[in-house]
Amino acid sequence: AYLPIMSDEIHIVEGTGPIFLAGAHLVQAAIGERIDNEALGGAVVQADISGIVDHRHADEATCFAKIRSQFAQLAVGARAPFARREPREPRHDPDELLGLMPVERSRPYDAHELLARLLDGSELDEFKETYGRTLVCGTGWIGGHAVGVVANQRQVVDRRTGLEPKDKELQIGGVIYSDSADKGARFVELCNQKRIPLLFVQDVTGFMVGSRSERGGIIKDGAKLVNAVANSVVPKITLFVGNSYGAGNYAMCGKAYGARFLFAWPSASIAVMGGEQASRTLLAIQVKNRGHHVSEEEKEALLADIQKRYADATNPRYAAARLWVDALVDPRRTREVLARALEACANNPEIPEFRTGVLQT
Known part of the structure; x- marks a missing residue:
């Protein structure tokens, strides 16, 4: 065995x-x-x-x-370190990306539909397709360049716990669980072994929390994914399409994790946590600091002001103005932009030896 x-x-x-x-x-x-x-x-x-x-x-x-x-998709040699082939157009029109993303950030959508409008031939060779399903991992091609994709799945998915049809539990889309963290870490390591550049597609609200997750080892599993991403040596490109909150930003190759390019859609939101949770937390702190009773009317006014300022700070234009992302991208042009980025990576193919720290299992 x-x-x-x-x-x-x-x-x-x-x-x-x-x-x-x-x-x-x-x-x-x-x-x-x-x-x-x-x-x-x-x-x-x-x-x-x-x-x-x-x-x-x-x-x-x-x-x-x-x-x-x-x-x-294996690398072919020192002079052409990343696999190439003739590019193919997606079977699905990239213009359809405009109607794919929901206006309300909490609404689900299928990450496979997004990837089908970015990848050559709309084809993804998925890795561990039936396991750790809140992360979609797999290899494909963009503009004829081999690429390994790590994307957050925003649909609610089920995880099998046994062989009977009833032996399932639901997992919330956009959240990284222990099984998806384990899967993501393994895939990142595999792409480093095979010398395949990585594309991270971020729409993540963070890691799963609660007593069950803690007892299941979410900290060590999450650390394994962050460790693999931090030490990854192949070119990394990050695309922010929706939420990018908290430690989920780290695990999905945020600014601090050495991405060669970071692109954002206008629908992106980069923050410590979601606007509603953050606003309520900041409101509680401000009320406490005032040291006297605050009426409900005052609380509502404070909350409205906090929410406006927080919304401004999580706007992708705010991030771009501070060089946290390299460019804001029209979703319809994403495939073209990613192909150019991969071409640039191929022109600077120096890759050191891949090493990680100690991975707790």
Whole structure:
């Protein structure tokens, strides 16, 4: 079982080749548990639940096709360090991006739809597609340049916890959970091994909080992702399309994490936390500092003033004026801008050795 797990990437075909430390007969003899091999370590268990397997396929033909596409993206040599091929237009019109993003920031949308209007042929070879689903990770091409994508999924998704249809739990879109942090860290490391530039598409409200997350090790899992991003040596490009709050900004390669280019859509919002939470927090501090009773009318006036100032400070133009982002981009021109950025990265291909600090597991 340890041999496949030590591979860079693992593929599994449904109904064949389960992975486990001990088969069904040994498990029954050792601990008395009656279970078949597929339920013990089959494709669904190891891809969807444990996350050990990176790619689950319905048949061998699909599996081999994906492996071929992965070999096509490997770096080809010192003079051309990043893979290239003939560019292809997306199957979906990039102009449709204007209608994709909801006006209300809390409304969900599918990150796959956004990526389908940026990537060549609208094609994404997704990594751990059924695991850690609040992050969408995968490889594709933009303007003929190979790129690894890490994007926040804003839709509510479900996480499998067992083999029965009812064995699921919901995860909030735009939030990084332990499984998605683990997946993201692994993908960033993989792109560094394969010398594939990284594109981070940010619409993140932060890491999941609460007692359950703390007991599940969200701090160490989040640190693993931040560590991998901070130490990544391949070119990194960050695109802010929506929210970019708190530690989520760090994990998704914010300003301090060495991105070669940072671009923002007009819909971006870069801040410590969301406007409503921040305004209420600042209001409580101001009321306390006044040292006397504050009427409800005064509180409403204070809150309105705080909200206006906070909205101004989270506007992407505010960030651009302070060089926190390199450019504000019309969503319809994003693909063109990203292709030029990747071209620039290819003209400066110096990459040091990839090393990370100690990764807690």
